[in-house]
Amino acid sequence: MPHRFPLNTDKAPNAVLEVILRLKVKDAMSKTIFSAKKNDNLRQIQHIMRDKGVTGIPILEDDRLIGMISVNDIISALDYGYINEPADNYMTKSLIVLEDDMPLSFAVSYFDKYPYRRFPVINKEKKFVGMISSRDVLSALLHELNNEITELENKLNNGRNDVPGSITREYSIQKFDFENAGKASFELKKILKGLNASRQVVRRASVASYELEINIAIHSNGGKMRFEIDESNIIIEAVDFGPGIEDVDLVVQEGYSTANEWIRSMGFGAGMGLSNTKRVADEFEIQSELGKGTHIKSIIYLGGRDEA
């Protein structure tokens, strides 16, 4: 067995995981397909292969896939002298197929699992809609990864070309990723120290940010931390992709927690997070919609609190 494709792993970068889950089989498959009927003889099929430069021909009855003839079948037919016989008797009838709505990661794992070089694709109505080869997968992935990486590079450059007097940063936070949760806040802290913000301001901003970041890791399906620092404000935003909060007033109460024992064993879930964020922030706003997500914005004045 050749080595497995190193694509569908837990450790793949998020950009790659997103791509192989977002892309569907139908986005990568070839739709221009040369097919044959079961009564066509193998000689005719051999000619289609030769003329069109393909190595596998689906056999269709109406729109339904009933078999496949491969180059190997043709070689055998030539070898044993039945090349003029109809495809029906010699085609492979038990087929491994993919559905057009499956994520591309399925196709990748099928190439790992089975020795075939291409798979027929059917839709929900079981109609034959295309073929997918490893070449198709490769081409679709490269195309999409190019786009994705261009976007990431643009984002990085954005960060470098901040408007004078303003800094923006964005970090994505994964669900239950306690190993990395806190890194965004650490970066914020570094930036603020670099700006010579007062100790109190650095501390309050770090605490607000860290609480929100940990919250995304514990409670959401993943999300983003966004920082914007201008001449007078540190704006810390936490945006997640759900599941949303039912009672927003309740969650900002001290001690209210929905965390389970497992979360607590890691030192979180005291039910202080949001009330603490609110405490250290000069402005605090929370919006949430069930099924959609939560958006929290907390602002800390760069110049410190007005003591008057």
Next chain:
Amino acid sequence: MRPNVSISDVVAAVEGEMIFEGESNTVQWVVSSGLMSDILTTEEEEILLLSNLNTTQLVRTADMVGANAMMVTSGKPIPDDTVELAKELGITLIRTKYPVFEACHKLSRLFFKE
């Protein structure tokens, strides 16, 4: 006025083990909890963060509240990544064999002068 207690006195009081010696030589107060978000609510300065937690989040929390030192209780083994992060952020890391309650008791003599 909080007292300035030297890290070496702290280590001696709990028969502790210096895992990593950071930048600060003193602490002024002790904040203890097993829950990091409890610790994040403190407004104390120059603290020793005492906890039964030994993960990297202990170090991150210490960093966020600007703690001078951390102490892991009950002689818990400390994972390598925790030690590495403590070194990276320059925060002193101490381990004691005593559980939280006993460790706090032994330390209290250094901080409460009566």
